[in-house]
Amino acid sequence: DFRRAIHEVPPSFGATDTQFENYAENGIFNYGPVFDKLLQSGNAFVEQVKKSNRTPMMSVLLHGKPGCGKSSLASTLAKGSLFPYIRIISPNDLIGYNEASKASKITKIFEDSYKSPQSCIVVDEIERLIEYVPIGPRFSNLLLQTLAVLFKKSPPKGRKLLVIATTSNPDILRDMDITDSFATALNVPSISNSSDFKNVLLSLEFTQKEAEEASSYFSAPITIKQLIMIVEMARQEEGRLVDNFRSCLEDFNLRSF
Amino acid sequence: DFRRAIHEVPPSFGATDTQFENYAENGIFNYGPVFDKLLQSGNAFVEQVKKSNRTPMMSVLLHGKPGCGKSSLASTLAKGSLFPYIRIISPNDLIGYNEASKASKITKIFEDSYKSPQSCIVVDEIERLIEYVPIGPRFSNLLLQTLAVLFKKSPPKGRKLLVIATTSNPDILRDMDITDSFATALNVPSISNSSDFKNVLLSLEFTQKEAEEASSYFSAPITIKQLIMIVEMARQEEGRLVDNFRSCLEDFNLRSF
Amino acid sequence: DFRRAIHEVPPSFGATDTQFENYAENGIFNYGPVFDKLLQSGNAFVEQVKKSNRTPMMSVLLHGKPGCGKSSLASTLAKGSLFPYIRIISPNDLIGYNEASKASKITKIFEDSYKSPQSCIVVDEIERLIEYVPIGPRFSNLLLQTLAVLFKKSPPKGRKLLVIATTSNPDILRDMDITDSFATALNVPSISNSSDFKNVLLSLEFTQKEAEEASSYFSAPITIKQLIMIVEMARQEEGRLVDNFRSCLEDFNLRSF
Amino acid sequence: DFRRAIHEVPPSFGATDTQFENYAENGIFNYGPVFDKLLQSGNAFVEQVKKSNRTPMMSVLLHGKPGCGKSSLASTLAKGSLFPYIRIISPNDLIGYNEASKASKITKIFEDSYKSPQSCIVVDEIERLIEYVPIGPRFSNLLLQTLAVLFKKSPPKGRKLLVIATTSNPDILRDMDITDSFATALNVPSISNSSDFKNVLLSLEFTQKEAEEASSYFSAPITIKQLIMIVEMARQEEGRLVDNFRSCLEDFNLRSF
Amino acid sequence: DFRRAIHEVPPSFGATDTQFENYAENGIFNYGPVFDKLLQSGNAFVEQVKKSNRTPMMSVLLHGKPGCGKSSLASTLAKGSLFPYIRIISPNDLIGYNEASKASKITKIFEDSYKSPQSCIVVDEIERLIEYVPIGPRFSNLLLQTLAVLFKKSPPKGRKLLVIATTSNPDILRDMDITDSFATALNVPSISNSSDFKNVLLSLEFTQKEAEEASSYFSAPITIKQLIMIVEMARQEEGRLVDNFRSCLEDFNLRSF
Amino acid sequence: DFRRAIHEVPPSFGATDTQFENYAENGIFNYGPVFDKLLQSGNAFVEQVKKSNRTPMMSVLLHGKPGCGKSSLASTLAKGSLFPYIRIISPNDLIGYNEASKASKITKIFEDSYKSPQSCIVVDEIERLIEYVPIGPRFSNLLLQTLAVLFKKSPPKGRKLLVIATTSNPDILRDMDITDSFATALNVPSISNSSDFKNVLLSLEFTQKEAEEASSYFSAPITIKQLIMIVEMARQEEGRLVDNFRSCLEDFNLRSF
Ligand SMILES: Nc1ncnc2c1ncn2[C@@H]1O[C@H](COP(=O)(O)OP(=O)(O)OP(=O)(O)O)[C@@H](O)[C@H]1O
Ligand SMILES: Nc1ncnc2c1ncn2[C@@H]1O[C@H](COP(=O)(O)OP(=O)(O)OP(=O)(O)O)[C@@H](O)[C@H]1O
Ligand SMILES: Nc1ncnc2c1ncn2[C@@H]1O[C@H](COP(=O)(O)OP(=O)(O)OP(=O)(O)O)[C@@H](O)[C@H]1O
Ligand SMILES: Nc1ncnc2c1ncn2[C@@H]1O[C@H](COP(=O)(O)OP(=O)(O)OP(=O)(O)O)[C@@H](O)[C@H]1O
Ligand SMILES: Nc1ncnc2c1ncn2[C@@H]1O[C@H](COP(=O)(O)OP(=O)(O)OP(=O)(O)O)[C@@H](O)[C@H]1O
Ligand SMILES: Nc1ncnc2c1ncn2[C@@H]1O[C@H](COP(=O)(O)OP(=O)(O)OP(=O)(O)O)[C@@H](O)[C@H]1O
Ligand SMILES: [Mg+2]
Ligand SMILES: [Mg+2]
Ligand SMILES: [Mg+2]
Ligand SMILES: [Mg+2]
């Protein structure tokens, strides 16, 4: 494993403090009722795991378009649980490890959670974790099987565990028969109406007037991550912000291939 | 094998005492005649193995939807046999072992059983044990072949062996030509009528009146595991239990993807 | 190879005495003219190998449904040949060995046979020996090629060799172009008429009257192994043997999936 | 890895000075408005990364026909950024390294970039880097997954990173679900009109008159690399340059297979 | 390689004396004009290699049904060439060797031949040598590529080499693009008319009268190997030889599956 | 690698002197204007590499039917360049080396060429070098990728390199997307008219009269290698040369399968 050469002393994997910094970098904008309900559902799962003895283990799958905010939402729910043991398992932290090492690190995080009275584990971008690619298709069956068992395995008597997993590709998870391992699933939507669109722009420091004008250019669902990028592009150019925004939005749609 | 790093001294695999604790965590509810007949058939196999000399070895396949109670039933039958040697082989206890180690551990349990006058081995979730995934499809042929032989191989003269295997996916076992290795098969049903539905709710501490009202919302087959989860969701919310139950049942059906 | 850990001193593989005990455990019932003719053909091959110098090597393939009695017949023919060197190669004795070790053990048995003036080798369940599974399909090409050559290779001048192989799946052997390696083939039938059916029941200690009544329930071909199992099920229950037999036969047909 | 035998002391991989020499060997001709706009877009991304705090990381995909000038443009943008850390990752420098070593070297370059306030990394010929071949199709999933994560992973707080990747085969990248890892994409066009064609010839030291006549032979889009080669062929022959050019252009089109 | 355990001192592979004994065990019957012409063509290749300097290397492919006599003919031609170096490469002698060892042994035989002024190498059953199986299909590409090069590679100046290869499956060789490696090909026919049929029976010690009567049962092409086997079967039974022959011939056709 | 056992001290791979001996063994016949033009084109590439500074690297693909003379032409062009460094990379010299060793040897030859002011490398039979077989299809992706990069990679400033590759199967190279690595391609034709046919026969020492008569039998394109073989066959037989030639030509067409 070449990784060893790079980090003689690897940082403690998935540790809370530094890791959560990299999520929800631009904060969480409460852009409307759709998002509100989503947040509420997420928090309800936290409560159930905390209180019910018949369901001491729950695993939830967050799914939605690339950039819709899955990772940010998952990490926010985990942090908000205030459980003594919270961790994020992310492909970003596993570059350069081989299948077996990845499986080992993931398993370790779950086994450690079994020692804490209450735990929450975020498993981010399952399809990337299992190294999925549609051509073939190929993926790591070792990682898939490891996750499939861990998503379903109860912690020891008296311990509680909430697992929040994310994916941009729920269809292939179903094709892999792994969705039965989850107790339930939640869809994270794109920005799909001009009111939500306007609210996001306001959060991005558009004035009320700018936001109103700009939101009239809303024509098709767009993810929150893309919207942030387009606003930033617009800000780099000279001229009226809203005009720049309009042309950047158009360019973006053309360039997408 | 990374496992070695995690457990220098692995616990005795498949040992009786601690392991049975993790099965039928919510007990076995005798929810009606359908379940009664199932239990009776299971016990009849125990008797035949105990008494017949022409069939000293029997292997039975329990199949049914995810969450229908296969693992709980299998472990209950095994425990109830009172055979001197009983074991559970489960993917939960094999995370992190490679193909060859898994095959070795499984074989060891069977070989040990050949030394006991009467034995019962539960082989839980065959499709997960063989690391099956429909895409490809992929699975461990080493584990499949090992199981196919073990499910059919007679113990030495005078020894008796009952094998109870479970699967949520009997079709792929047939596609793999492994069903011929079983002497027979039993279907574990979902909760499929409102009377059984009501009985389960009663077991979950609904009052007679609550159960009656709630069972009027029964519309489609549901597994016992899902029903328990929905009741627990309902219990976390404020308001009338039956109303909460109703809305949780509806939400559940919508969320399923 | 994990096997090494299990058996430091492996028993002498394929040795005659203990091994033949595990075949034809319930004896060979001469249930009628169909079986008679089959036995005669088998014995004719034994004679030809013994006497002809132009065909010092013959390989025969026994094929038929799972449980029709192939293994019992093959071992009975081998034992009956009274050749100085007789061996059974069976997947039951090869659990836990890897491809190369299996190939080595099989080759060793053939090479040892070349030192005996007359030999008979049973190769049981070819499809399992080569680890065949229809999904993929997958199998060990090393084992397949090894067998394909051994089934055709003549022993040294003056030595005689009869190979009796069994399979439940002759079609896939043909698809693998391995049938050309056999000199000829014999079909082992299921119990296909009520007279043969009755004779089997008589051999299983039904009275003449019981057998007569019970054989009226014969409706479709059934293998001898299944028939023995159903009789044993019937014997465990209380009540009239023939009634129990009838209901067990019905249950069996329903349960089969 | 056989490479070790060849270079006991490998040159510092991807180092700036020597490496940039091998790109844009024939310079960059500003052949018309199409190219102008392209260059401007490229430079805009450099600016955005430099200034925006909400998008500290951007990855752009340059795609176009083989020989259209992707590598030359990418290296020119990188050099022009004047960022303290600029690197080129190219298959040319990775011949003879195995998958794992390639992944390790690529990861190292990204990790080093995280230590610089502003970085630009060119990832040239992705399809060759991942060892893609359409037959099969085959490719290194390890390299693909490594790149997919690196193209999306943010640098630590306060650091900026621009990634410019090139490909001649954007379709297969989409088939591999890797395009979602890019923030945006730019098409690098072929020479597609006779005015641009003439400008390139002028840059290649045709006289105004020669260029005018020669550009009348423009009939179909041609890449800049091919045009340079044809001019060089024409220069080796005796006779009028423009006549030679015409016949070389015709020959080229015929020979292409 | 398990082989090492079996033969500490392997016999000199492909050595002339003992090996040729195992071919044409029942001699070569000159059963008619078809065979005569075949033998003549074979001998013509021997002559050409011996005399021509422009074609110091020739490779011929003998193809025909299983049992038609390919191996016997090839070994007879090789022996008849009286070249100082003759060898047979056969799967029978390569059981238990892995791909690389097989390739090494085969290459060694060719390299040794380059040291002899005139050589003839028989390469028997190519499809088995390359471990071909139609399911998949699978085969050893290492062995295939090794043979493809060796079948075409010229010996050093002044050396002569004739290669005679056999196959029952010329179609798959063509599918593998390996037939271009052969200079030419010859078909070895089955016994296809009653006159040839009668001549074979005469060679097998039928009286003129018996042969005449028996040949009236000829109905479809049969290979010489099968015909020999059927005669031997007939000889084991009691009664008139020709009657036994007739019934064995019929049985054979029925049993074939 | 078994090769090590065979050649403790391998001959210097691809070395000029001995290796060129094995090519164009029967010389190069200038059989007509078609060949003349081909030779001229080949030499033009040599000139361009020698003189142009804008195209210091050229790679040409020679393609044509098996036996059309590709290897002979390529080696003749290389030798004729009089460049200080010329090499042939051929599958004939790589038997028994594994993928990685082959890749290493090939890379070494290219790296050595980068040290010479002017170099010409023949890469013979690409499809065999990459171990291509249409069934599967299979090939060495390591070798393919190595070649694809080397065919396109420029030598250091001031060095010149001409690569001449050959293949009988340009279609699969296109399917593999490797043709874009070549600057251009040349077709090597078969003998396709009776005048060329006659000229080849004259070169093979037919008298003018014999050649004239024999060329009247020309009916379909034939490669030069096949024509040489047929003439040699005819020379071995007794009788009139031209009659023998006619019958050998006919036989050849029939035997081809
Ligand atoms: N309500 C919100 N929900 C989620 N993210 C939000 C919200 N409001 C603002 N954001 C910002 O939007 C961005 C969402 O990006 P994030 O990486 O979470 O999306 P993602 O769905 O995980 O994307 P990907 O599919 O690429 O992994 C973050 O920068 C986050 O700070
Ligand atoms: N009659 C019953 N049969 C089985 N399980 C019951 C019964 N009554 C209550 N239960 C409870 O229902 C749950 C059944 O879950 P179990 O894990 O056995 O289902 P399963 O079919 O094995 O699920 P999976 O397909 O996910 O493995 C357990 O909590 C068990 O205690
Ligand atoms: N005439 C008979 N032929 C074969 N087996 C018989 C006969 N009479 C009784 N038996 C009994 O029937 C059973 C046949 O089982 P056996 O294992 O030989 O079948 P099989 O075809 O090899 O099954 P499988 O396909 O599962 O390997 C044995 O218990 C044997 O003792
Ligand atoms: N405006 C331009 N843009 C790009 N390259 C140019 C331009 N003007 C001249 N060139 C020259 O054209 C050639 C372009 O080749 P380059 O290798 O960059 O193309 P490419 O698209 O990367 O090709 P490939 O697909 O083979 O990798 C270089 O020699 C470069 O110096
Ligand atoms: N004219 C003949 N040509 C070939 N074999 C003959 C001839 N006459 C008799 N025989 C005998 O016929 C048998 C031919 O068997 P052989 O093994 O050579 O066939 P084969 O085509 O190689 O079979 P397989 O396809 O199984 O390898 C041998 O026993 C040989 O002695
Ligand atoms: N004009 C010619 N061009 C090429 N070869 C010629 C010519 N005249 C005579 N020859 C002879 O023809 C033969 C051509 O064989 P060569 O091996 O070069 O063909 P090839 O196309 O490489 O074949 P293969 O596809 O089998 O590799 C050689 O013996 C060569 O000496
Ligand atoms: Mg995310
Ligand atoms: Mg279960
Ligand atoms: Mg059997
Ligand atoms: Mg490029």
Ligand SMILES: [Mg+2]
């Ligand atoms: Mg043969």
Ligand SMILES: [Mg+2]
């Ligand atoms: Mg050639």
